[in-house]
Amino acid sequence: MSDEELKKQEVTITREGSKASEASSESGSGDEFDRVWENFTVDMKGIEEAEPVEEPEPEERGKRHFSDIISWLVIIAIAVVFAIVVNNFVILKTVITSGSMRPTMEIGEHVIANRLAYLFSEPKRGDMVFFANPEDETETYVKRIIGLPGDKVEIRKGKIYINDSDSALKEPYLFEKAEKLDFGPFEVPENSYFMLGDNRNVSHDSRFWKIPYVQREKIYGRAMFGYRVRKMESAEY
Numbered sequence: 001m002s003d004e005e006l007k008k009q010e011v012t013i014t015r016e017g018s019k020a021s022e023a024s025s026e027s028g029s030g031d032e033f034d035r036v037w038e039n040f041t042v043d044m045k046g047i048e049e050a051e052p053v054e055e056p057e058p059e060e061r062g063k064r065h066f067s068d069i070i071s072w073l074v075i076i077a078i079a080v081v082f083a084i085v086v087n088n089f090v091i092l093k094t095v096i097t098s099g100s101m102r103p104t105m106e107i108g109e110h111v112i113a114n115r116l117a118y119l120f121s122e123p124k125r126g127d128m129v130f131f132a133n134p135e136d137e138t139e140t141y142v143k144r145i146i147g148l149p150g151d152k153v154e155i156r157k158g159k160i161y162i163n164d165s166d167s168a169l170k171e172p173y174l175f176e177k178a179e180k181l182d183f184g185p186f187e188v189p190e191n192s193y194f195m196l197g198d199n200r201n202v203s204h205d206s207r208f209w210k211i212p213y214v215q216r217e218k219i220y221g222r223a224m225f226g227y228r229v230r231k232m233e234s235a236e237y
Contacts, residue, residue: 090115092130092221094140100197100204101142102175104128105226111142113221123148123193123216128223131195134211142223143205144173147186147194149216155183155207158200175199183207191216 092113096105105111105128113130123129123145133139146160146169147153154161158178159168178200186206188194192213197203206212 094130094142096142096226099202100199101128101144102199104173104198105142105223109226111223111226113223115221117222117224118219123219123222129193129195130220130223131214132218132220134209134214134218137218140220141195143195143197143203145193146196146206147188149188149190149192151188151194152185153188153194154185155181157182160196173198176201186212189213193219 092115094111094113096107096109096111099107125145125148127145128142129145130140130142133141147162152163154164157180160171161168175198186194192215194206194212195214196205196207206214
C-alpha cells in the first residue's frame with residue numbers, strides 16, 4: 001500500500017474515532033439527564049400524592065379548648081390550696097396595732113412570723129414571738145421572751161436579773177430606759193415563758209398580767225421580718 005493510501009486510511013480512522021467519542025459523550029449526557037428527570041418526576045409525584053393536612057373539626061377544637069381550661073383550673077386550685085396551707089401552717093401575718101414593741105416593730109407595720117420555727121427546737125431568750133394573750137386567748141400578742149422555763153426573773157429599778165445574777169440582762173433593743181420600778185421575783189413554770197415588750201414603759205406584759213406566763217403550746221411562731229405598706233395616692237389633675 002502506498003504512503004498516500006495509508007494517510008487517507010488514518011484520516012478516516014481518526015474521523016470515525018472522533019464521531020464515536022462524540023456519540024459516546026452525547027449518549028452519557030442523555031442518560032444522566034434522563035436519570036435526573038426521572039428522580040424529579042418521582043419526587044413531584046410523591047408531593048402530589050401526599051395526603052393533605054386536615055383541619056380539626058369544630059368538635060375537636062372545642063375539646064381541646066375545654067382541656068386547656070381544665071388544666072388552668074387545676075393549676076389555680078393547686079395554687080389556692082398551697083396558699084391556704086402556707087397561711088395556716090407555715091407563716092403568720094399580722095399588723096402591729098400598738099407601740100409596745102417600739103422601736104423594733106412600729107404601729108402599722110406588717111410582720112411575718114414563722115410557725116415552724118420551733119418544730120425542732122425550743123424558744124430562746126430574746127426571741128420575738130406571737131402568742132395567745134393568757135388573759136384573752138382570742139387576742140394575739142407579740143413580745144420578747146425574757147424568762148425561760150425554770151428561770152427566776154426579778155426586776156430591780158427597771159433592770160432585769162435572771163437566776164439571782166449579779167449583772168443585769170443586757171437589752172440593747174429597748175426603746176428607752178425602763179422606769180426604775182421593781183417587779184418579782186417571778187418563778188417561771190415548766191413549759192412556760194415570761195414575756196416583756198421592748199417599749200418597756202408602755203408595754204402591757206407579764207409584769208401586769210393576772211396569768212404572767214405564756215404556755216409553750218400557745219406560742220404561734222417566731223417573728224422573722226416586718227415591712228410597711230405605703231398607701232398609693234392618686235394623681236390630681
